[in-house]
Amino acid sequence: MNRLLIVEDEIALAEGLKDNFEIEGFDVLVAHDGETGLRLAQSEKLDIIILDVMMPKKSGFDVCKELRNHGNQTPIIMLTARTEEVDRVLGLELGADDYVAKPFSTRELIARVKAVLRRSPEKRDKQTSFYDFGKIKVDFDHYIAYDSHDEQIDMTYKEFEILKFFMQNKGRTVSRDELLDKVWGYEIYPTSRTVDNHIVKLRKKIEDDPERPKHILTVYGIGYKYIE
DSSP: OOEEEEEOSOHHHHHHHHHHHHHTTOEEEEESSHHHHHHHHHHSOOSEEEEESSOSSSOHHHHHHHHHHTTOOOOEEEEESOOOHHHHHHHHHTTOSEEEESSOOHHHHHHHHHHHHHHHHHHHHTOOOEEEETTEEEETTTTEEEOTTSOEEOOOHHHHHHHHHHHHTTTSEEEHHHHIIIIIOTTTOSOTHHHHHHHHHHHHHHOSSTTSOSSEEEETTTEEEEOO
């Protein structure tokens, strides 16, 4: 049985979602403010979190950021009335796995939750915990990277996830579409340009010469290949 945490300050909505997910066979916990949600997310063993953005005491963005900064990789679906692209991108950059805007269909949300859960076991089964290549050391359990001087490299959650996926598939050419599917999920970002932008930023952090990369290579017309 999958264990789900719903963090939503609209009590009627939270209870309605709880009832629907329990019918689907989920074990459901509910919190009505960000601080309680964060405490439950840190103390309970969960399979997925539905996290509202606009909440009292602590916003969903802050909860998501704090969980990811402490190495908590529980899948998160952001739930919000906001529709601006900048807010959607911010949630995903902080480490959310998907984003659903209100008003929404309960059936759609349930389908999104199940889709994220289908992707999650693959990530856990192929987990890369620690990696050392060239002058870079990466600890994927705690989402920390260090340079040759043992100084911490400032990397986003998505950059860690991209790098992890490359290391799990080293030597194999992966398409932009595959990266979107495995790292973001197709329903989140509409354009593969997102992948290119993240690769540019990642190269600046791990390559000696980002203009002449030795690890993350471009395979023109297809995507990218990671080599050691």
